[in-house]
Amino acid sequence: MAFDFQVTVDSAEPHKLADWWAEALGWHVEPSDEAFIRRMVAEGQAREEDTTTYHGVLVWRTGAAIRHPDGGGSSPPRRILFQGVPEAKTVKNRVHLDVFVGKENLEKELDRLLANGATLKYRGQQGPYTWATVTDPEGNEFCLQ
Structure with a gap:
């Protein structure tokens, strides 16, 4: 059996890095689902501290993703996730x-x-x-x- 995967990149500022890579590759930053985020907070499945505002939009604090422009047809789509981590990059x-x-x-x-x-x-x-x-x-x- 073959499996699909996504690439995840640890980052200090995931939203800024997602913007940079989207521009670099000609991909698209995934839009935020503000209603979903608010519902998760209201239901107690997430905390306000898990969110932030980026470019005036409510987003998850520790993650942002980009997708290939024609990724809408594949399931799961070709995607790179940028995940916030507390430590800085120190090695190759x-x-x-x-x-x-x-x-x-x-x-x-x-x-x-x-x-x-x-x-x-x-x-x-x-x-x-x-x-x-x-x-x-x-x-x-x-x-x-």
């Missing part, structure tokens, strides 16, 4: 995303991401394959290929 990621932009777009996309807060770590090559390893604004590594 053991797992990372490879973002396929195409060899012809690599430099343009690298420049765009660097202008939006990414940091270039190094460039790599193996045979005909080249990539740039960069970090997002919170230091999470990923490769552009």
Whole structure:
């Protein structure tokens, strides 16, 4: 049996990082369901402290997600969850995303991401394959290929 999965990224500021990655990948931030959040608080299944306001919208404090633009048709959708954690990132990621932009777009996309807060770590090559390893604004590594 094969299973589906989502990728979860620990982060200091999940809503800001979700915005950054949505822009970086051309994906969409999942909209908040304010009525659901209010109902969970009213029923005692969540606390007011579990919520916050981000861009004027009531959201869960410790999580934000993005979806692929055509993810509405898949179940579950292609999704990345950004989960707030109390500790800062201290070591290199053991797992990372490879973002396929195409060899012809690599430099343009690298420049765009660097202008939006990414940091270039190094460039790599193996045979005909080249990539740039960069970090997002919170230091999470990923490769552009």
